[in-house]
Amino acid sequence: MKIAQVYINQLNINTDRPFDYFVPEKLENEIMPGMRVIVPFGINNKKIDGLIYKITEGNNTEKLKKILGTIDGFPTLDWRQLEICEWLQFNYHSFFMDAANSYYPGTISIKTRRHKSGETEYYVNSKAKEDISYRFTEKFQEMDFEKLSDLLKSNAIIQKRILRLIFEKKQKHEWIKSEINNCNTALKALIKANIIEPYKSENDRSSNFNLSEKPALTIIQKKILEEYEKSDHKGYLIHGVTGSGKTEVYLRMMEASLKTGKSCLYLVPEISLTPQTINRIRERFDEEIAVIHSKITESDRIRQYRDIENRKIKIIIGARSAIFSPFKNLGVIIIDEEHENTYKSGNRPRFDTITLAGKIAELHGAKLVLGSATPSIATYYNAIMGKYKLFKMPDRINGQSMPPSTIVDMREELKNGNRSFLSKRLYDSIKRRLEEKEQVILFLNKRGYFSFVFCRECGHVIKCNKCDVAMTYHGKSNKMECHYCKSSKPVAEFCPNCNSKKIKYSGSGTERIQSMLAKYFPESKILRMDTDTMRKKDDVQNALTSFSKGEADILLGTQMITKGFDFENVTLVGVLLADLTLNFPDFRASERTFQLITQVSGRAGRGERQGEIVIQTYDPEHYVLEFASRHDYEGFYEKEIKYRKIGDYPPFTQLLYVGFSGNQRDAVKKDCETYYKMLEEEIKDLGDQDMMNQVYPPAQSNITRINNKYRYYILIKTNEIKTFNKVISKINRSRTNKIKSNMVVDVNPNIIY
DNA sequence: AGCACGCCGACT
DNA sequence: GTCGGCGTGCTC
Numbered sequence: 001m002k003i004a005q006v007y008i009n010q011l012n013i014n015t016d017r018p019f020d021y022f023v024p025e026k027l028e029n030e031i032m033p034g035m036r037v038i039v040p041f042g043i044n045n046k047k048i049d050g051l052i053y054k055i056t057e058g059n060n061t062e063k064l065k066k067i068l069g070t071i072d073g074f075p076t077l078d079w080r081q082l083e084i085c086e087w088l089q090f091n092y093h094s095f096f097m098d099a100a101n102s103y104y105p106g107t108i109s110i111k112t113r114r115h116k117s118g119e120t121e122y123y124v125n126s127k128a129k130e131d132i133s134y135r136f137t138e139k140f141q142e143m144d145f146e147k148l149s150d151l152l153k154s155n156a157i158i159q160k161r162i163l164r165l166i167f168e169k170k171q172k173h174e175w176i177k178s179e180i181n182n183c184n185t186a187l188k189a190l191i192k193a194n195i196i197e198p199y200k201s202e203n204d205r206s207s208n209f210n211l212s213e214k215p216a217l218t219i220i221q222k223k224i225l226e227e228y229e230k231s232d233h234k235g236y237l238i239h240g241v242t243g244s245g246k247t248e249v250y251l252r253m254m255e256a257s258l259k260t261g262k263s264c265l266y267l268v269p270e271i272s273l274t275p276q277t278i279n280r281i282r283e284r285f286d287e288e289i290a291v292i293h294s295k296i297t298e299s300d301r302i303r304q305y306r307d308i309e310n311r312k313i314k315i316i317i318g319a320r321s322a323i324f325s326p327f328k329n330l331g332v333i334i335i336d337e338e339h340e341n342t343y344k345s346g347n348r349p350r351f352d353t354i355t356l357a358g359k360i361a362e363l364h365g366a367k368l369v370l371g372s373a374t375p376s377i378a379t380y381y382n383a384i385m386g387k388y389k390l391f392k393m394p395d396r397i398n399g400q401s402m403p404p405s406t407i408v409d410m411r412e413e414l415k416n417g418n419r420s421f422l423s424k425r426l427y428d429s430i431k432r433r434l435e436e437k438e439q440v441i442l443f444l445n446k447r448g449y450f451s452f453v454f455c456r457e458c459g460h461v462i463k464c465n466k467c468d469v470a471m472t473y474h475g476k477s478n479k480m481e482c483h484y485c486k487s488s489k490p491v492a493e494f495c496p497n498c499n500s501k502k503i504k505y506s507g508s509g510t511e512r513i514q515s516m517l518a519k520y521f522p523e524s525k526i527l528r529m530d531t532d533t534m535r536k537k538d539d540v541q542n543a544l545t546s547f548s549k550g551e552a553d554i555l556l557g558t559q560m561i562t563k564g565f566d567f568e569n570v571t572l573v574g575v576l577l578a579d580l581t582l583n584f585p586d587f588r589a590s591e592r593t594f595q596l597i598t599q600v601s602g603r604a605g606r607g608e609r610q611g612e613i614v615i616q617t618y619d620p621e622h623y624v625l626e627f628a629s630r631h632d633y634e635g636f637y638e639k640e641i642k643y644r645k646i647g648d649y650p651p652f653t654q655l656l657y658v659g660f661s662g663n664q665r666d667a668v669k670k671d672c673e674t675y676y677k678m679l680e681e682e683i684k685d686l687g688d689q690d691m692m693n694q695v696y697p698p699a700q701s702n703i704t705r706i707n708n709k710y711r712y713y714i715l716i717k718t719n720e721i722k723t724f725n726k727v728i729s730k731i732n733r734s735r736t737n738k739i740k741s742n743m744v745v746d747v748n749p750n751i752i753y
Numbered sequence: 754a755g756c757a758c759g760c761c762g763a764c765t
Numbered sequence: 766g767t768c769g770g771c772g773t774g775c776t777c
Contacts, residue, residue, distance in 0.1 A: 012754050019777040042776050043756060064777055
């Protein structure tokens with residue numbers, strides 16, 4: 001008799017294991033691992049969806065409950081995907097169903113249906129809807145809006161609004177729904193009156209893009225591709241400076257994969273920042289392309305999912321969530337800008353995309369290609385150690401050398417009586433470039449710079465009520481915001497501590513600098529880009545197109561301007577204060593700073609004119625700045641890897657963060673300490689005394705409270721991550737109710753709070 | 754998670 | 766006596 005091991009779709013540490021179910025005779029032939037099923041669960045036999053993990057034979061079926069039915073009639077996950085779920089469960093401490101749910105789009109509700117025979121059938125209503133649009137019926141197609149709305153009753157306001165939307169070609173149901181709150185009755189009335197009719201909108205993803213010619217390859221591109229073709233390496237790292245032609249290499253690699261009938265996955269750090277790349281891929285291949293990220297609509301996701309699964313779509317572009325696409329026969333995974341920290345997931349499953357992609361490539365026999373102008377230290381180390389084959393593209397494709405950099409010592413400026421944020425050197429350069437009608441990029445990594453609010457009388461800093469952080473003043477809304485819990489409060493007129501009126505508000509870094517720049521260069525137009533000004537989805541793209549059209553002279557911004565955009569007319573890049581990220585208490589501070597400066601420097605001189613870079617700092621001798629100004633990645637790497645070795649930091653070790661949070665400080669602290677003791681005991685059992693030295697004792701988080709939750713953590717810095725993963729899994733499974741705080745395990749986390 | 758069981762204090 | 770608050774333990 002068949003027994004199915006089923007994972008229940010109940011995301012909890014106690015239910016994160018397979019449960020045995022009896023497979024009824026009528027399902028015996030149908031049932032397979034990877035299928036979604038409906039099962040009764042718990043004391044009340046609640047119907048719940050689950051996923052078949054394994055099928056075994058057995059005789060002790062009397063005690064087992066039976067599977068009520070299947071959901072899809074086919075496996076939604078294949079053996080590879082099941083293996084990945086298990087792999088994520090063990091290596092990143094996610095629940096099995098967290099990973100499984102990442103694979104399958106849409107939510108499920110279980111319905112019952114009673115047959116005449118008395119039998120109850122369980123089925124599923126997927127919330128996935130077809131994409132519905134509305135158009136005018138034949139009779140009304142030619143009529144103009146005024147005439148049409150005269151046909152309606154005068155009080156049918158919603159109906160009129162809907163008609164206007166359809167007139168304006170906002171005919172998709174989804175769009176109408178987003179503009180008009182309760183549109184359903186009005187829509188029904190309009191359909192009943194035979195004025196409009198619904199239709200299934202075809203997807204227009206493969207619409208008319210002009211295919212472009214393939215450019216001729218440079219010598220280095222040719223050489224890399226030849227070696228790539230004949231190599232049987234599993235992983236590759238392309239280290240190429242900005243403008244060296246990496247994208248063309250990626251495109252040819254994809255082409256090679258498609259030629260053998262295999263699919264390609266092309267990952268980018270953030271979809272909204274890479275429209276140029278997406279267009280380039282669209283223009284190259286005469287194929288349908290799926291663009292996947294977390295913000296697409298559910299119906300879009302489901303349609304693309306289906307087309308990828310039945311292999312109609314073979315090219316998948318996306319942010320990190322696209323790694324869970326249902327590709328069947330993958331030839332190559334390309335990860336562009338592999339150093340970006342968006343590749344590390346901060347939610348369950350908390351995986352690292354590069355490691356996961358390596359695992360997936362292995363299962364598919366696909367090639368993994370990483371590319372960056374500033375590879376992460378860990379990746380470059382792996383390349384040096386032979387895990388990835390290293391390709392270098394040290395020259396720009398247009399033959400131009402990297403623009404020269406100047407480091408400006410801001411201490412000298414202070415000595416000379418210049419208290420402004422602009423050095424004489426940078427001011428002169430900006431002035432000259434503007435006179436030449438060239439464009440300037442100024443980069444500020446603000447991170448709390450000049451943005452908190454304090455009392456000049458008593459020094460009191462205004463903090464968030466729910467979090468232990470200073471609030472940030474936003475001039476635009478004239479409010480104070482907490483960047484951690486997103487709450488805001490109106491500005492205080494008096495100091496809440498001493499009642500003084502001398503409360504000092506300064507705008508956020510970029511905001512403040514924008515107004516000062518406007519004073520220095522009254523003739524020029526300044527475009528500011530940061531998370532405050534770029535709130536809406538298309539803001540970033542609109543701003544960047546506007547700047548590339550020359551509608552502004554100076555682009556002032558934070559991290560987001562460092563991403564790969566080409567501006568022909570930009571000849572000067574200024575880094576306003578390089579030290580800001582350098583002094584961050586994180587072992588990757590140097591790495592991040594080097595990457596940021598190098599990436600933003602790459603924006604200069606991409607046109608015909610020679611560019612220049614000016615880096616302002618209070619610490620001009622710092623090795624990061626020296627190497628960055630010389631565009632010397634290898635030099636930086638050599639130095640940095642030595643520091644990592646000395647400090648026993650990644651890539652020589654791995655970090656495991658075990659965090660606890662809850663409303664009561666003492667309870668959280670106690671839980672953290674209890675967990676530490678459990679770790680101690682488990683490790684003692686293993687008989688390896690040295691291992692406990694790799695565990696740092698419980699500590700209070702840097703930000704002690706976020707959203708009214710107190711935070712403690714244990715950090716493990718180890719070169720035996722597998723052993724620790726085993727120990728942690730064991731503890732998490734046995735601790736049941738000993739620990740009541742929220743617990744998070746994050747492997748190699750992005751930030752340590 | 755979600756639910757039932759059971760132990761204890763408060764209250765008609 | 767008994768109602769219900771919440772701590773505890775289990776789900777094939």
